[in-house]
Amino acid sequence: MSPTGAAAFGISGGIGDDGRMQLHAYESATQWTWGAAIAISSALARDLEQNARARLLLSGGKTPGPVYAALSKSPIAWDRVDVALVDERWLLPDDPDSNARLLRESLIQNKAQKARLETITRAGRPFDEAIATANLHARQPAGVVVLGMGDDGHTASLFPGMVDLEGALSASSPYVGVDAGGSPGAGNWQRRISLTPAGLAPAHTRILLIRGEKKRALLDRLLQSDDATEFPARIAFTTPGAKLHVHWCP
Numbered sequence: 001m002s003p004t005g006a007a008a009f010g011i012s013g014g015i016g017d018d019g020r021m022q023l024h025a026y027e028s029a030t031q032w033t034w035g036a037a038i039a040i041s042s043a044l045a046r047d048l049e050q051n052a053r054a055r056l057l058l059s060g061g062k063t064p065g066p067v068y069a070a071l072s073k074s075p076i077a078w079d080r081v082d083v084a085l086v087d088e089r090w091l092l093p094d095d096p097d098s099n100a101r102l103l104r105e106s107l108i109q110n111k112a113q114k115a116r117l118e119t120i121t122r123a124g125r126p127f128d129e130a131i132a133t134a135n136l137h138a139r140q141p142a143g144v145v146v147l148g149m150g151d152d153g154h155t156a157s158l159f160p161g162m163v164d165l166e167g168a169l170s171a172s173s174p175y176v177g178v179d180a181g182g183s184p185g186a187g188n189w190q191r192r193i194s195l196t197p198a199g200l201a202p203a204h205t206r207i208l209l210i211r212g213e214k215k216r217a218l219l220d221r222l223l224q225s226d227d228a229t230e231f232p233a234r235i236a237f238t239t240p241g242a243k244l245h246v247h248w249c250p
């Protein structure tokens with residue numbers, strides 16, 4: 001199936017009307033998985049037609065694994081694709097709770113084994129150096145960025161109520177180190193490295209993957225305002241640049 005085969009429509013009442021967002025609503029998890037994978041793969045294929053390499057930023061968490069697994073079977077020139085992280089917990093890349101491990105086990109399989117995976121953390125790499133390395137790699141801006149959204153309205157590792165959220169939201173660098181202590185949504189992983197709105201802005205394709213009625217209701221709530229300090233996931237549609245494509249299924 002293709003994304004256009006799914007029920008794709010703009011949301012009325014503000015965001016859909018001003019062209020900042022389009023919702024692709026699927027009836028089943030299978031349709032969502034393949035619809036989102038095809039959307040990502042098509043954007044990469046377009047990039048690869050025009051550029052020697054394509055750069056893809058992916059989120060972690062519990063939601064996107066099936067989409068990445070489907071994407072790994074896409075017949076594109078993966079040997080010309082650099083895959084990097086939207087955010088990472090301060091964990092080594094082989095830790096079962098790291099976002100890098102999720103990418104390795106779901107995406108870097110099948111045809112996508114030929115892609116180049118960049119991790120943010122590495123054994124012996126101090127926190128500040130990990131941030132600096134992420135920023136260095138981001139000098140080559142990503143064309144395609146895939147975001148997630150937590151039940152608390154966080155995206156990347158930008159959490160409601162975290163220390164100096166305002167600083168992270170207004171940072172001029174593509175990545176910042178964060179202390180998400182005090183934000184229950186951060187779970188056991190308070191120290192993190194996160195993409196910022198400045199890092200999101202250059203992407204020509206901006207995708208948000210969410211599932212379930214709870215997140216759909218939260219999305220509706222997000223659309224009522226632009227205040228990213230209340231719900232940082234609002235940066236997905238308030239950051240100037242590409243239209244946000246939300247792929248959702250129940």
Ligand SMILES: O=C1O[C@H](COP(=O)(O)O)[C@@H](O)[C@H](O)[C@H]1O
Pocket residue numbers: 058059060061062063064086087088089099147148149150151154155156157
């Ligand atoms: O901690 C994180 O959570 C978000 C959302 O994850 P989900 O489990 O609710 O899908 C994710 O986008 C982010 O990359 C991750 O570090």
